[in-house]
Amino acid sequence: xxxxxxxxxxxxxxxxxxxxxxxxxxxxxxxxxxxxxxILNSSSSISGWMYQQKKSVSDYFNLRKENEILSEQNALxxxxxxxxxxxxxxxxxxxxxxxxxxxxSFQPSVIIQNSVxxxxxxxxxxxxxxxxxxxxxGVVNSRGIVGFTLNSSAHYSTIMSLMHEDFRIPVKPLNDSxxxxxxxxxxxxxxxxSVKGIPSYFNIKKGDTIVSQGGSGIFPKGEFVGVVxxxxxxxxxxxxxLKLITFVDFNALNHVFxxxxxxxxxxDSLQNIEQN
Amino acid sequence: xxxxxxxIVRFIFLVLLQVFVINQINLGFLAPYISLVxxxxxxxxxxxxxxxYVTLLVALFLGLTIDMFLNTNGxxxxxxxxxxxxxxxxxxxxxxxxxxxxxxxxxxFTEDIQKYTLYIFILIFCFFLWLFxxxxxxxSKIPLIILKTILSTIFSTLLIILGQxxxxxKPKS
Numbered sequence: 535x536x537x538x539x540x541x542x543x544x545x546x547x548x549x550x551x552x553x554x555x556x557x558x559x560x561x562x563x564x565x566x567x568x569x570x571x572x573i574l575n576s577s578s579s580i581s582g583w584m585y586q587q588k589k590s591v592s593d594y595f596n597l598r599k600e601n602e603i604l605s606e607q608n609a610l611x612x613x614x615x616x617x618x619x620x621x622x623x624x625x626x627x628x629x630x631x632x633x634x635x636x637x638x639s640f641q642p643s644v645i646i647q648n649s650v651x652x653x654x655x656x657x658x659x660x661x662x663x664x665x666x667x668x669x670x671x672g673v674v675n676s677r678g679i680v681g682f683t684l685n686s687s688a689h690y691s692t693i694m695s696l697m698h699e700d701f702r703i704p705v706k707p708l709n710d711s712x713x714x715x716x717x718x719x720x721x722x723x724x725x726x727x728s729v730k731g732i733p734s735y736f737n738i739k740k741g742d743t744i745v746s747q748g749g750s751g752i753f754p755k756g757e758f759v760g761v762v763x764x765x766x767x768x769x770x771x772x773x774x775x776l777k778l779i780t781f782v783d784f785n786a787l788n789h790v791f792x793x794x795x796x797x798x799x800x801x802d803s804l805q806n807i808e809q810n
Numbered sequence: 811x812x813x814x815x816x817x818i819v820r821f822i823f824l825v826l827l828q829v830f831v832i833n834q835i836n837l838g839f840l841a842p843y844i845s846l847v848x849x850x851x852x853x854x855x856x857x858x859x860x861x862x863y864v865t866l867l868v869a870l871f872l873g874l875t876i877d878m879f880l881n882t883n884g885x886x887x888x889x890x891x892x893x894x895x896x897x898x899x900x901x902x903x904x905x906x907x908x909x910x911x912x913x914x915x916x917x918x919f920t921e922d923i924q925k926y927t928l929y930i931f932i933l934i935f936c937f938f939l940w941l942f943x944x945x946x947x948x949x950s951k952i953p954l955i956i957l958k959t960i961l962s963t964i965f966s967t968l969l970i971i972l973g974q975x976x977x978x979x980k981p982k983s
Contacts, residue, residue, distance in 0.1 A: 547895075
């Protein structure tokens, strides 16, 4: 017994070190899965506020680029206008207001903390629970998909970027119906991303556009992701791997929109009934 | 008392420097291989007469603060605690000629530059090795981890030593 006490006395410092490491490891293991809320994240009010201050200075440097993007988006919206279309068919198709019901709404926001250098890139934006941001809401900008939300504090939220090794969403080619999984593979650099799981017999060409499939309810159908750069055969099975260049420039993220699926609660409550 | 205040100021300054200046530097094609870390300079120059246990706790707090800003889930905290744990063993070896109780903290001015560089290099090497192991969480990528560790260690050590020349004053003798 005495020897035991002596042993503990001698290794006191080491034991204390191990204790602290154990505390840290519980934090690490609790956060490693992205569905769980984490204690440490930059959506917390102190660091969020500080990033906001930094952003308010650095915003001025990006004004020119932001203006370009805005005018580009304006041009796109103008093109969509019905006035640009001439009627080519006599078959009258009646489109009334009641035919459609809004499923997705968009909430504007600004990325205040960007990250591109890591394997797990997490961004911070400046709206949170005050604007009813919840977990797993899609985030897009005028060019395409950016990521989806993880944690929210009162005024800030963290976003899992497309440039994150755990990011997965179903995607499809714009003019085809096959579905693949969007993944950021190890060899992908920044602004590159891969699509896995599309069988080889689907004829996909270089330069095809890949869009979101919309099945998960996080993103609307047809939200842009990227353009196919190269096509490779996956080793060992009959699938192909598509390498894309993303439309979104992740080095220069600024204005984004949070996608709210109005039907999400309905879907969730239905799934809860099925599970119970 | 003066030393405590000085260290609190230093803590805040180094965290802000790390998050808002060093981490905003765009390293271009080197970005996947080098991560610059200067905030550990706080632990390297932490008062040598402070209790080892206090040092460990301060290291934990420093690491968690950085983790909060960088969204890195506690891996910086773990690496900082390791660094603070290894520090006393190196300290006892570092000081041979000048008497220990005359100085409060170790900087480039109180030590022989070669020895001091080695001291920083070893500690930061261990720090990065542990950090990248936790970040990748696999042993299959050992070559990449070693490469990243060596490059990051060299550049961070240089930065820290240059920073100390700029920010520390020569103690009056």
